[in-house]
Amino acid sequence: MDAQRLKDSFAHVARQGDAVALFFYSDLFVRNPQLRDMFPIGMSVQREKLLGALGGIVAQVDDLPSLVPFLQQLGRDHRKFGIVAEHYPAVGASLLATLKYFCGTAWNDDLAEDWNAAYTLVSKVMLEAANEDALRSPAWWNAQVIGVERRRFDIAMLRVVPDQPLPYLPGQSVAVETTSRPRHWRYYSMANAPRADHTIDFHVRLVDGGPVSSVLVRSLHVGDRLRLGAPVGTLTLNEDSPRDVLLVAGSTGLAPLKAILEQLARRPSPPRTHLFFGARTHEGLYDLEELSKLAMELRWLTLVPAVSDEPPGTLPGLHRAGTAQAEHGTLPDVVGRRGLWIDHDAYVCGPPVMVARTNERLVQLGVNRDRIRMETFAEAQR
Ligand SMILES: Cc1cc2nc3c(=O)[nH]c(=O)nc-3n(C[C@H](O)[C@H](O)[C@H](O)COP(=O)(O)OP(=O)(O)OC[C@H]3O[C@@H](n4cnc5c(N)ncnc54)[C@H](O)[C@@H]3O)c2cc1C
Numbered sequence: 164m165d166a167q168r169l170k171d172s173f174a175h176v177a178r179q180g181d182a183v184a185l186f187f188y189s190d191l192f193v194r195n196p197q198l199r200d201m202f203p204i205g206m207s208v209q210r211e212k213l214l215g216a217l218g219g220i221v222a223q224v225d226d227l228p229s230l231v232p233f234l235q236q237l238g239r240d241h242r243k244f245g246i247v248a249e250h251y252p253a254v255g256a257s258l259l260a261t262l263k264y265f266c267g268t269a270w271n272d273d274l275a276e277d278w279n280a281a282y283t284l285v286s287k288v289m290l291e292a293a294n295e296d297a298l299r300s301p302a303w304w305n306a307q308v309i310g311v312e313r314r315r316f317d318i319a320m321l322r323v324v325p326d327q328p329l330p331y332l333p334g335q336s337v338a339v340e341t342t343s344r345p346r347h348w349r350y351y352s353m354a355n356a357p358r359a360d361h362t363i364d365f366h367v368r369l370v371d372g373g374p375v376s377s378v379l380v381r382s383l384h385v386g387d388r389l390r391l392g393a394p395v396g397t398l399t400l401n402e403d404s405p406r407d408v409l410l411v412a413g414s415t416g417l418a419p420l421k422a423i424l425e426q427l428a429r430r431p432s433p434p435r436t437h438l439f440f441g442a443r444t445h446e447g448l449y450d451l452e453e454l455s456k457l458a459m460e461l462r463w464l465t466l467v468p469a470v471s472d473e474p475p476g477t478l479p480g481l482h483r484a485g486t487a488q489a490e491h492g493t494l495p496d497v498v499g500r501r502g503l504w505i506d507h508d509a510y511v512c513g514p515p516v517m518v519a520r521t522n523e524r525l526v527q528l529g530v531n532r533d534r535i536r537m538e539t540f541a542e543a544q545r
C-alpha cells in the first residue's frame with residue numbers, strides 16, 4: 164500500500180468539491196436503497212461527514228498509532244447508527260466507484276488495490292472495536308427527560324435518566340437523538356459528575372437555524388424520550404497531576420467544566436481552582452447564581468464571570484451570592500489579565516474562536532501546550 168499515492172489521489176478528488184459527496188451518496192443509495200433510511204432526511208449539511216472522513220482517514224493510513232484509537236472510537240460510535248459488518252462492503256464499493264470516477268485517467272489497478280487495502284484495514288479496525296464494545300455496552304441508551312429548565316429563550320438545562328446506567332468520565336459528551344429529529348445525532352456534554360441515581364444534566368444553547376438545538380431548547384418536555392450514544396471525548400481531568408486548575412468556559416461550554424468541577428469537589432483535598440465563565444451579555448451567564456453559591460461554599464474555588472459585549476454592570480440577582488460584578492472583556496483577555504497560569508492545568512471549552520484564542524493566549528503566557536485540554540462545540544459536527 165503506497166500511502167503517498169493514496170494521499171495524492173484523495174487530494175485531487177477532494178479538490179472537486181461538493182460533486183464528490185453527491186456522487187458517492189447517490190451511488191450508495193442507487194445500489195443499496197435500503198441504506199437510505201439510516202441517514203438523515205436532509206443531507207446537505209452532513210453530506211461530507213462520511214466521505215470526507217473516509218478519505219481523510221484512509222489517506223493517513225501510514226500513521227497507524229494515532230489513527231487506530233480514533234478508528235476504534237468511530238467504530239464503537241457507529242453502533243448507534245445501526246451499522247453492522249454487512250454494511251461495510253457497500254460503502255467500500257461506492258467509495259471506490261467515486262474515486263475512480265473523479266480520478267479519471269489517473270485511476271489504474273495499482274491505485275484501486277491501494278484504496279481497497281486501506282478501506283479494508285480501516286473497516287477491520289472499526290468493526291473489531293464495535294464487536295468488542297458490543298460485549299459490554301448497548302449500542303445506545305434510551306433515556307427519559309425528567310427536567311427542563313429554560314434559563315433564557317435560547318438556553319435550556321435538561322435532566323435525563325437513562326434506562327440503564329451510562330458510565331462516563333466528567334468532561335465527556337454523548338451524541339443525542341430526539342424522537343422528533345430521527346437520525347440527527349448531535350453531541351452534548353454531560354454537565355455533572357456521575358451520580359448515584361444515574362441522572363445526567365445537559366446545557367443546550369440554541370444555534371441559529373439548527374435542527375436539533377431548537378427542539379431541545381424550545382420544545383422538549385418532561386416525559387419525552389431521547390437516545391444517547393456512547394460517551395466520547397478527551398476533555399477529562401488529568402488525575403495524576405498535582406497542579407492547580409484553570410477552567411475557562413464560554414457559554415454552554417460550561418457544561419463539561421462543571422462536571423469536572425464536581426469531580427474535583429469530591430477529592431479529599433481539591434486543588435486551587437479558577438473558573439472563568441464568559442458570555443457576550445450578563446444574561447448569557449445563565450448558571451451564574453448556582454456557580455456563585457458553589458464558590459462561596461468551596462474555599463478552593465475562585466469564580467470569575469466575564470462579559471464581552473456589555474459595559475461592566477451589576478449582575479442581576481447576585482448580590483446575595485457575593486459576585487456582584489462581571490469582568491469586562493473576552494475570555495482570552497480576561498484570563499490573560501488575571502494571572503500567571505504557568506503552574507496550572509487548563510481546561511477550555513466553548514465556541515471555536517473563543518477556544519482557539521484562549522489557547523493561544525495561554526501559550527503566549529508560557530503555559531505548556533500539553534497542559535491545555537480543549538473541546539470546541541461546533542467543529543466536530545462538520
Ligand atoms: C463534543 C461536542 C460537545 C458539545 N456539547 C454541547 C453542549 O454541551 N451544549 C451545546 O449547546 N452544544 C454542544 N455542542 C454543539 C452541539 O453538538 C450542536 O452542534 C448544537 O447544539 C447545534 O445543533 P443543531 O442541530 O441545532 O445545529 P447544527 O446542524 O449542528 O449546526 C447548525 C450550524 O451552526 C453551527 N454551529 C453548531 N454549534 C455551534 C455553536 N456552538 N456556535 C456557533 N455555531 C455553531 C454549525 O457549524 C452549523 O453551521 C457540542 C458539540 C460537540 C462536537
Ligand code: HEM
Nearest residue numbers: 198201202209212213216217220244246250251254285286
Ligand atoms: C471505513 C468506514 C467508515 C468511516 C471512516 C466512516 C466515517 C464516518 C464519520 C466520521 C461519521 C460522522 C460521525 C459523527 O458525526 O458522529 C459517519 C457518520 C455516519 N456513517 Fe460512517 N463511516 C464508515 C463506514 C460506514 C458504513 C459502512 C456505514 C453504513 C451505511 C456508515 C454510515 C454512517 C451513518 C448513517 C452516519 C451518520 C450520518 C449523518 O448523521 O449524517 N458509515 N461516518
